[in-house]
Amino acid sequence: MDSHSSQRVVDAARSWIGTRFLHQGRRKKNGNDKGGVDCLGLLVGVADECSLMQQGKPLAGFDERDYGHYPCEKRLLDGLLKHFERCDKADMRAGDVVLVRIDEQAQHVGIIGDYAEDDFSLIHAYAPARAVVEHRLDADWMRKVVCVLRLTN
Numbered sequence: 554m555d556s557h558s559s560q561r562v563v564d565a566a567r568s569w570i571g572t573r574f575l576h577q578g579r580r581k582k583n584g585n586d587k588g589g590v591d592c593l594g595l596l597v598g599v600a601d602e603c604s605l606m607q608q609g610k611p612l613a614g615f616d617e618r619d620y621g622h623y624p625c626e627k628r629l630l631d632g633l634l635k636h637f638e639r640c641d642k643a644d645m646r647a648g649d650v651v652l653v654r655i656d657e658q659a660q661h662v663g664i665i666g667d668y669a670e671d672d673f674s675l676i677h678a679y680a681p682a683r684a685v686v687e688h689r690l691d692a693d694w695m696r697k698v699v700c701v702l703r704l705t706n
Contacts, residue, residue, distance in 0.1 A: 558603070559648030565602045566664040566676040569595055569685045574678050577618045592662045593620075595678045595685055596650060599664060605704060607636045612704070626659045630700070633662070637702035642695070645673065650702040653677075659699040665690065 572582040575589025581598055582588035590598060593616075599605075601613035615636060620628070630652060637650060645651075647667040653675075655661045663677030666687055673690040688694075 559646060561603050562599055562605075562648040562664065563666045563676070565599045566595065566666065566685075567687060568602075569598060569678075570676070570687055572678070572685045574680050574683045574685070576622055577620075579616070590678045590685060591680075592678045593617075593624075595676075596662055596664065607704065612636060623656075623658065624660045629662075630659060633702055636704065638705045640701045640703045642698060642701055645701045646703075647673065648703075650704075651675070652699045652702065653694070654697045654699050665701075 569581055569590065572580075572588040572590050574591060576591050577594065578589030578591055579594045579597060580586065580588040580590065597613050597616045601611065605612040607615070617632065633650070633652060640649065645665060647665050649665045651663050651665060652659050653661040653663060661677065663675045666674035666676050668674040668689050674687050675690045675694055676685065676687045678685045
């Protein structure tokens with residue numbers, strides 16, 4: 554993904570900030586509705602807004618909703634690897650997707666944002682915050698990153 558597309562992904566993800574957390578939700582907040590989205594739903598919504606394509610089809614069209622509150626680590630990673638390519642953490646850039654370990658399981662995804670020079674943020678639908686939030690990707694969060702993924706198509 555080029556830098557223009559990456560910035561479009563980050564901008565789209567930021568437009569979801571404040572949308573309430575809802576397991577398997579796919580609705581962005583608007584003036585009359587708090588919406589509802591989970592971490593995978595945020596990824597799907599951003600892919601849809603940015604018209605991201607994979608294998609000649611809209612990436613959002615590959616959405617799945619048959620997962621529990623605690624997704625299966627292997628299934629989640631395998632699903633992501635069908636559409637994204639692994640990158641080294643050292644090569645991470647804004648617009649990339651990260652798979653994050655929560656409660657010792659890789660069960661959470663977020664989108665990397667640009668925070669400050671040589672620093673990143675994490676934009677994600679985070680259940681403990683009850684909303685889509687953005688915060689600095691500090692050392693504690695970096696330790697939780699299992700892998701960095703990039704859309705190559």
